[in-house]
Amino acid sequence: MAVSVVGDIDQEQIVKTLNSKFSKIRNNSKRKYIEHKIDNFKVDSLSILFDKSAQKTDLTIVRFYDKKGGMQNENDYFEYLKRSFYNRLSKQRLASLSIEQRSYSKGNVGLTTFLNTKGVHQVSADIRPDKLIGGISELMIDAENIERFGFTNSEIEKMKRIYLSELKRKANSSNKRESSAITDEIYNDFFNRIPVVEPSYEYQLAQKYIDKIDSVAILSFIKRIDTRNTRAKYIITTNDSLIAKKLSPEKMFDIADSIKRLPLSRYFKAVKMHKSLVDEFEPKGKIVDKRLIKEVDAYRYELSNGVTVIYKESALDKGKIQISGFRKGGLYELDSTDYSEGLFAAPAVSSSGAGKFTREELSNYLAGNTASVRFLIDKTRSGIVGGSDLSDITTLFELIRLKWMEPKCDSAMFEILKRKYIEDLKMVKKTKGEIFSEEFGKIIQRGDYTTRELSVEEVNKIDFSRLMSIYEKSFGIADGYCFIILADSNSEEIEEYIEKYLGSLPFGKREISYKYNGAAINLDSARFEKNSGDGQKSTVLIVSQVDKITEPLREFNLKLDLAKSVLRKRLLTQLREKMGKVYSVSVSAGSIAIPANLTRTTISFSCTPQDAQLLIDECAKIISQMVADPKGFESELSDARKMLKADNRSERDKNSYWSAFLRSVAYNQDNYWSFATNYDDLVDSITSEDISTIIENYIQKTPKIIGVQNPDNNK
Incomplete structure (x- = not known):
């Protein structure tokens, strides 16, 4: 037996407590340890579990394989690294594919360690009930492609940058680690023989071995595990009582067997490489006023383009910068005839890349970089939220400029978002409690175009050609925007970024007026x-x-x-x-x-x-x-x-x-x-x-x- 105690604790007191609670337990050192063997599945089987409270239809395919003995020394690290990359690359591939024309979402292929004596290969995803056979087939084909061909060099190189960046941040972090994370590592050590190591040492190991990770090494690892020809347990959890009539065990097994014989082409997606986020530009803005807000120890800047910035130095997140920005307006500033388009404008533009970058190219460029920023249109305001490590501060502000100055809206991405919205609309089965809440809500306040759910017909009528103009109404001219910045850095170091990037956002005057003044609320009993x-x-x-x-x-x-x-x-x-x-x-x-x-x-x-x-x-x-x-x-x-x-x-x-x-x-x-x-x-x-x-x-x-x-x- 092992006991793990992690936290802000008094070590001596914990040792005394453990001794008082456990020291009298008899130590039967002669007792032989019995390891219960788990055999591979002898036949394929299908279980369909009906749960009316389930929000989706979920498919999980489980196969067993013989697990190796953990990581006892540095020589085992390369094997551990290949396993980690296989899991991460599989998840990345299926996430990318599910954005496209797929009848499944949240797809995943990977090796898990939840059984201590057996390796588990698992394929899982949420499947559209109305396209059950198609969704299952697509998931199995995408998983089969991975098992046959592995991954492209571009996928692997992108993951290398992400992986090393994560380990480097972990190694250099001075923030306290979560007790739960340390407990998980101790559990992993005890049951899976993967020892707890210092983050700095793990980073050194990764740097030493990561160059050996390539498409050949990963494919060789996949072939060695090789669960394609082992028997599987298929498990479907659903709230659709008709699933069992649509899918028999024989039908499921026929799909799986036919896909193993199906001719497939190796996955490939061309991604153009770019050297920079933004082109050189001449800064236009200036800081015209700087004042100390003594009560909160922050500075307020007024810029020549009508932008306000409030900056507070903060070491609460060591080596980090956070930025958010807003301006009143948002969806409530739109006319009722534009409201439906307004709901889709920000998601469609944000999913379409920016400037010279496609969505995939931007993701690839930023791999391993901590900078991220989202542009949002809320009901009462529009704005951004983002952040990065201070080492990536230039990329953060360049990313803000790129997305602000060169937004684009891809019609194909809009169609994907629209299709997914309609699919979700059809899949949702409201509980009686949710229906009651909606009906009661309409008594509390009268429903209107801002509160009701869009119908399939209304979504199909959304005019793509109007999305960009609605988006630019919320962004575009920067007058009236207020940015809040918190960073582990003094104001002088941040001011050059404020002036160069935020001060150069588009000039002009912007008047804000709400078209929507609130729902009619019930003031009677x-x-x-x-x-x-x-x-x-x-x-x-x-x-x-x-x-x-x-x-x-x-x-x-x-x-x-x-x-x-x-x-x-x-x-x-x-x-x-x-x-x-x-x-x-x-x-x-x-x-x-x-x-x-x-x-x-x-x-x-x-x-x-x-x-x-x-x-x-x-x-x-x-x-x-x-x-x-x-x-x-x-x-x-x-x-x-x-x-x-x-x-x-x-x-x-x-x-x-x-x-x-x-x-x-x-x-x-x-x-x-x-x-x-x-x-x-x-x-x-x-x-x-x-x-x-x-x-x-x-x-x-x-x-x-x-x-x-x-x-x-x-x-």
């Missing part, structure tokens, strides 16, 4: 009850909503956070601990100002059908008590304050916290920079009377919209 649940319990939702915000949004949401925590504690105490009627209670509360003022709270729980109205009435009583007697929940409020402050302290140690906070202040234009630094004081200043007022005005006095989904009596 309503009740929606339906007998459609799968279980034996009723699901109850109590919604309160108003179209007003009576104080600054940031402080208001802070009060709502405390109010929902205190209210949930009170409801749990009464409904669960005293009455024993529920297992749990959920309370959500929040407020937004864009596209329109809206404050909404929701109480939800599950109970027996006969208790539903009793507990709805009990919730109302508890709310009234909290309004009448604020001092009565001082203890719960004190606990809620402590929890909020502890959560905030934990989040402050992450760059994601600071990026989101700086972006929020810039977006809301409230200049409330001290909110982050004075957070604890603000939380402590909120009294029980404040919470009581919030509960009174936004829950107690607000008309209730009640939803109850009872069990389906006709099941």
